[in-house]
Amino acid sequence: MMDCVLPRYKVLRDHDQCTDCGLCARTCANGVYRRPREGGPIAINSKRCVNCQRCVVFCPAEALAVTAWPQVGTGSANWTLEAMQDIARQAQTGGVLLSSMGNPKPYHVYWDHLLLNASQVTNPSIDPLREPMETRVFLGSRPEIPKVNERERRVVEPLPPQLKLDVPLMFSAMSFGSISLNAQKALALAARELGTFFNVGEGGMHRDLEPFAHCAFAQVASGRFGVDAHYLNTAAAIEIKIGQGAKPGIGGHLPGEKISGEVSRTRMIPEGSDAISPAPHHDIYSIEDLRQLVFSIKEATGYRKPVAVKIAAVHNAAAIASGMARTGADIIVVDGFRGGTGAAPKRIRDAVGIPVELALAAIDQRLRDEGIRSTVSLVASGSIRNAADVVRAIALGADACSIGSAALIAMGCHQCGDCSSGRCNWGIATQRPALTERLDPEEAAERVVNLVRGWTLELQEMMGGMGINAVDSLRGNRLMLRGVGLNEKELEILGVKYAGE
Amino acid sequence: MAARHIPREGETRIPSGCAIAGIMDRSGARHDGTDILKSIALMHDRSNGLGGGFAAYGIYPDYADLYAFHIMYESREARAATEAYLEHYYLCEKQERVPTEDHPAIKNPPDIWRYFMAPHPMRLAASGLDEAEYTMRHVFHINGAVDGAFVASSGKNMGVFKGVGYPEDIGEFYRIADYDAWAWTAHGRFPTNTPGWWGGAHPFTLLNWSIVHNGEISSYDANRRYVEQFGYDCELQTDTEVITYLFDLLARRHGLSQEMAAHIMAAPSWRAIDAMAPENAAFETALRTVYASALVNGPFSIILGSEEGLLALNDRLKLRALMAAEKGPVVYLASEQAAIQVVCPDAENVRSIEGGVPFVVQLDAVARRKQEEAAENRAVRDWPLEHEVGVQPRRRREA
Numbered sequence: 048m049m050d051c052v053l054p055r056y057k058v059l060r061d062h063d064q065c066t067d068c069g070l071c072a073r074t075c076a077n078g079v080y081r082r083p084r085e086g087g088p089i090a091i092n093s094k095r096c097v098n099c100q101r102c103v104v105f106c107p108a109e110a111l112a113v114t115a116w117p118q119v120g121t122g123s124a125n126w127t128l129e130a131m132q133d134i135a136r137q138a139q140t141g142g143v144l145l146s147s148m149g150n151p152k153p154y155h156v157y158w159d160h161l162l163l164n165a166s167q168v169t170n171p172s173i174d175p176l177r178e179p180m181e182t183r184v185f186l187g188s189r190p191e192i193p194k195v196n197e198r199e200r201r202v203v204e205p206l207p208p209q210l211k212l213d214v215p216l217m218f219s220a221m222s223f224g225s226i227s228l229n230a231q232k233a234l235a236l237a238a239r240e241l242g243t244f245f246n247v248g249e250g251g252m253h254r255d256l257e258p259f260a261h262c263a264f265a266q267v268a269s270g271r272f273g274v275d276a277h278y279l280n281t282a283a284a285i286e287i288k289i290g291q292g293a294k295p296g297i298g299g300h301l302p303g304e305k306i307s308g309e310v311s312r313t314r315m316i317p318e319g320s321d322a323i324s325p326a327p328h329h330d331i332y333s334i335e336d337l338r339q340l341v342f343s344i345k346e347a348t349g350y351r352k353p354v355a356v357k358i359a360a361v362h363n364a365a366a367i368a369s370g371m372a373r374t375g376a377d378i379i380v381v382d383g384f385r386g387g388t389g390a391a392p393k394r395i396r397d398a399v400g401i402p403v404e405l406a407l408a409a410i411d412q413r414l415r416d417e418g419i420r421s422t423v424s425l426v427a428s429g430s431i432r433n434a435a436d437v438v439r440a441i442a443l444g445a446d447a448c449s450i451g452s453a454a455l456i457a458m459g460c461h462q463c464g465d466c467s468s469g470r471c472n473w474g475i476a477t478q479r480p481a482l483t484e485r486l487d488p489e490e491a492a493e494r495v496v497n498l499v500r501g502w503t504l505e506l507q508e509m510m511g512g513m514g515i516n517a518v519d520s521l522r523g524n525r526l527m528l529r530g531v532g533l534n535e536k537e538l539e540i541l542g543v544k545y546a547g548e
Numbered sequence: 549m550a551a552r553h554i555p556r557e558g559e560t561r562i563p564s565g566c567a568i569a570g571i572m573d574r575s576g577a578r579h580d581g582t583d584i585l586k587s588i589a590l591m592h593d594r595s596n597g598l599g600g601g602f603a604a605y606g607i608y609p610d611y612a613d614l615y616a617f618h619i620m621y622e623s624r625e626a627r628a629a630t631e632a633y634l635e636h637y638y639l640c641e642k643q644e645r646v647p648t649e650d651h652p653a654i655k656n657p658p659d660i661w662r663y664f665m666a667p668h669p670m671r672l673a674a675s676g677l678d679e680a681e682y683t684m685r686h687v688f689h690i691n692g693a694v695d696g697a698f699v700a701s702s703g704k705n706m707g708v709f710k711g712v713g714y715p716e717d718i719g720e721f722y723r724i725a726d727y728d729a730w731a732w733t734a735h736g737r738f739p740t741n742t743p744g745w746w747g748g749a750h751p752f753t754l755l756n757w758s759i760v761h762n763g764e765i766s767s768y769d770a771n772r773r774y775v776e777q778f779g780y781d782c783e784l785q786t787d788t789e790v791i792t793y794l795f796d797l798l799a800r801r802h803g804l805s806q807e808m809a810a811h812i813m814a815a816p817s818w819r820a821i822d823a824m825a826p827e828n829a830a831f832e833t834a835l836r837t838v839y840a841s842a843l844v845n846g847p848f849s850i851i852l853g854s855e856e857g858l859l860a861l862n863d864r865l866k867l868r869a870l871m872a873a874e875k876g877p878v879v880y881l882a883s884e885q886a887a888i889q890v891v892c893p894d895a896e897n898v899r900s901i902e903g904g905v906p907f908v909v910q911l912d913a914v915a916r917r918k919q920e921e922a923a924e925n926r927a928v929r930d931w932p933l934e935h936e937v938g939v940q941p942r943r944r945r946e947a
Contacts, residue, residue: 166846
């Protein structure tokens, strides 16, 4: 059949610089570079390039660059080249278009329309180099009123189980299968070092990660892969995954060829069989069913572990979250439509769900209207890109944020969006031993730790500038935010004033 | 031409600097307002003539069991509407204009009245609320819904005298030297804007609570959005208001001591908690976790007044001045040491309040009573309502 699919990228090679060392050919798992005959020149097949930039970074002669394929569209703002190429691809395959990562469309990034405050004259800013600047947070449910003995300074009724985070940041759920074991190990090492938590995702917990279980969330998703009493009781906390920002409303499909021996053992499914996560949990068709699952897990873990419930940010997120809080969930996780994924149908990724900023603001306000915000924890995820985003999320009402993409980018990910092919040249979103061995867990962990340490310093600087010395006083403190370039309705939902007000 | 509209407290958030002072006799002996007037007058430069006021405890011994409402009216209509409302929900023993004296520096004062009232027994019983909660809601209603009326104070055997002007002029206007109180607090205000509204002056009060405050808290919106969950309307958008509500929530509703409420608002650092014995660390961790949003951040110094006495508190970093001293049973508090020594030159134990450590001054009688009380907090919602009146038919089982 006629192939109308154009290359997306064009590899540029500077022949003056190139030493013909061949490293590009060895490093590219996509087969962009080939040496057709021994001793001959390297040929380039740009059509195979996904723009992962591995060759560009590693080329010792700085001879390579990747650019967009220089084909112009028709000039139509409607029939863009991308829209036509999507049709061309589907006309050839008759299938669903697959994609990865989060929604890339130019919707408002609300973070970028929220500016932060700083103290001037009427109260002093606080210098984090001189004064303590507290970033510790706890996640879990709390009573509205504690029971204490003041004279003896002791608790009469202990609180429900709490997770202690030294920084208001965790790592989002990424399963063994969607990412490599080395990438998971890097997150585990980083979480332990930073005093926070990683999330094994829905693929079970590999035995190599059990030493890190005390800083792990065990996920229970609709496929229930790798879930048994040991799994639940080993982890620090359990997360029930209802949905994910990148693909709300649908399940997942890990094809049989990716179910290697290790993945098969960890997921507790036969080797080579497809791993299908149904769209809904087939034991949760309504809110009261969720309550039963929450309490089944609490029973199974002796009420010693907090149970989180994660939803994708969708239209009715506020009411859903309020219902979740009433099911006994200790932590509510809301994941926005820019949150990453290893594989999602392109139409779903690009058209379903809402920005996490709006969902978070609406959920926090709804929980307050219901008078239950302080009895439950709220975690936001779905493209937190830097420390200022963390500050904004906390000021809108989050207890903590989860980062996925940012942590992967720290390890080397270049957001090419080709995760589902399994040919990740960075050794992250792949199970091929030749590729996964490229990622050294220790080094990757160090890079992730550096990232979070850097963000923490920036968080402390920004808090200090606001005259705040504990993250507790930033949470839900929307007066510290001002909107720019937003309309009245957006300001109302975000609960912030306009800059200058 | 229409008059230029200057937004009031409640319409906008106005940062202020301030002077504060407090004088209390632990024995319960009452003193007139001369000393507190002199003390706050000394700190003239810390205010700018845009707000001053006093809170006094023990001034209405003849009506000690009744709620004493001080209400400011900007119009006759406001008074008519408020009195009609109060008549529905309260039984009024006495009502009168608060005596004032013309003063050249005091311009355009509102019409200020006081009422000594008990909740209407049947309506109170039907509300399902306790007396304090019932009264709080009616105060919120008047302040929020009646245009031109503002309840300046609503406690028992206490009252607030405040307005726009320098505190020493306000004190003379209200003739505070004519009142005898066992505790006085005072406030001189330095707002950055010119609201010129009497209701916006300090002390801020609710029920028996009164607060004077110097500072600008950076945690304001976190604290506001926390207390608003529980029915507190932050109408004025001021620090004092939200701090008052935090005390009301933690001490009155949750049954913690005032000292513990203050301890929660200026909680120990995690570094300090990590160094504690495990049981105490668990206690502090539980409080910081449950009451994370009650942590008050940024510079503040406050003097809280209540039926128990005074409580002074500074922020954890000690970013505002507050001095304490004593002479016999009398305790003095002020933003500046000179404001203590001007009324008590031979004051003893002159010291500054430590950052984050509540400084509690209780009436001797209260301190004795507290020793006997249980050390465990009991939330007010767990107490049986004690105001049952015989207006309902008896239950069949009792008949």
